[in-house]
Amino acid sequence: MAISEQVVYETAVELHRRAATVLPQDVRARLKALEDGEQDGLSRFVLSCIADNWAAAEQDSRPLCADTGLPRFYVKCGNDLQLDGGFHALETALRRATQEATRAIPLRPNRVHPLSRRDFNNNVGAHAPGIAYTFEPEGDWIDITTVHRGGLFGSDYRMLFPSDGIPGIKRFFLDCLGQFFQRGLSCPPVIVGIGLGGTKDDSFRIGQEAACLRLIGDRNPDPQIAELEQELEELGNSSGFGPMGFRGRSSILSVHVESAYAHTGGLPVSVHHFCFAARRSTVRINNDNSVEFREDPLWFTPYYRREEV
Numbered sequence: 001m002a003i004s005e006q007v008v009y010e011t012a013v014e015l016h017r018r019a020a021t022v023l024p025q026d027v028r029a030r031l032k033a034l035e036d037g038e039q040d041g042l043s044r045f046v047l048s049c050i051a052d053n054w055a056a057a058e059q060d061s062r063p064l065c066a067d068t069g070l071p072r073f074y075v076k077c078g079n080d081l082q083l084d085g086g087f088h089a090l091e092t093a094l095r096r097a098t099q100e101a102t103r104a105i106p107l108r109p110n111r112v113h114p115l116s117r118r119d120f121n122n123n124v125g126a127h128a129p130g131i132a133y134t135f136e137p138e139g140d141w142i143d144i145t146t147v148h149r150g151g152l153f154g155s156d157y158r159m160l161f162p163s164d165g166i167p168g169i170k171r172f173f174l175d176c177l178g179q180f181f182q183r184g185l186s187c188p189p190v191i192v193g194i195g196l197g198g199t200k201d202d203s204f205r206i207g208q209e210a211a212c213l214r215l216i217g218d219r220n221p222d223p224q225i226a227e228l229e230q231e232l233e234e235l236g237n238s239s240g241f242g243p244m245g246f247r248g249r250s251s252i253l254s255v256h257v258e259s260a261y262a263h264t265g266g267l268p269v270s271v272h273h274f275c276f277a278a279r280r281s282t283v284r285i286n287n288d289n290s291v292e293f294r295e296d297p298l299w300f301t302p303y304y305r306r307e308e309v
């Protein structure tokens with residue numbers, strides 16, 4: 001059997017709905033832990049308001065925030081995948097689903113032409129929604145994750161020297177916290193994704209994926225990187241920033257670092273914030289057209305992180 005375009009379309013509309021209106025369990029649990037540990041009264045109040053807001057949004061099956069972000073897809077293909085109509089049919093289904101979800105949920109139609117500001121009112125346009133692909137050596141399925149990133153989604157890049165090392169990474173991480181929070185580029189608490197190494201575009205790609213496609217509490221399997229994640233998380237939560245930029249100790253939900261082999265002369269670093277609205281949802285569609293929704297994107301597999309030839 002092969003996966004039909006209609007099944008992809010209907011499933012992707014539902015995937016968008018879940019991402020927009022259901023807060024993932026890992027984010028929910030971490031927000032509660034931050035609220036319990038926050039000493040500042042105002043910041044505790046803000047965190048409790050976020051929880052109340054989510055409960056109300058979920059009850060009405062509506063998005064938490066008026067900015068419903070920029071929907072995009074991450075597609076992982078098993079090597080034995082069968083797609084009726086091939087990848088053209090898949091992409092058509094995902095674009096149609098984004099148009100329908102924008103109307104039905106509704107999502108705010110955020111996508112506009114960068115100069116004319118023309119808006120088709122459906123979150124579809126040139127290079128929108130973005131679709132990224134990875135592959136697995138086995139599997140008669142396709143995994144589709146949608147992420148709706150906050151519109152201004154703080155991201156930045158810096159080319160460090162190898163000798164800047166971990167102190168340089170920490171400096172950049174803290175500079176981004178201050179800049180993004182003060183300029184309203186992200187709403188804390190946030191998941192911070194960091195891309196270390198690779199080329200500039202590799203660093204950006206894996207850093208954004210680290211922010212959006214890993215569960216809170218999941219540590220990088222490389223012990224040196226896992227230790228850095230822990231250190232940065234503690235550093236961020238002792239920086240004086242609390243939720244929504246108030247004073248406190250709870251601006252960071254989690255720090256996720258991913259690495260790629262870099263040029264021997266440089267240490268590229270990118271930093272990305274994914275706000276507490278954390279809109280993501282994943283589904284597996286099997287070749288027999290059966291469908292399984294889940295919360296964990298399972299994006300960073302051992303195969304995806306492989307080092308060998």
Ligand code: SF4
Pocket residue numbers: 065066067068069149150151152153185186187275276277
């Ligand atoms: S960063 Fe998140 S919470 Fe803030 S406006 Fe954007 S989507 Fe809403």
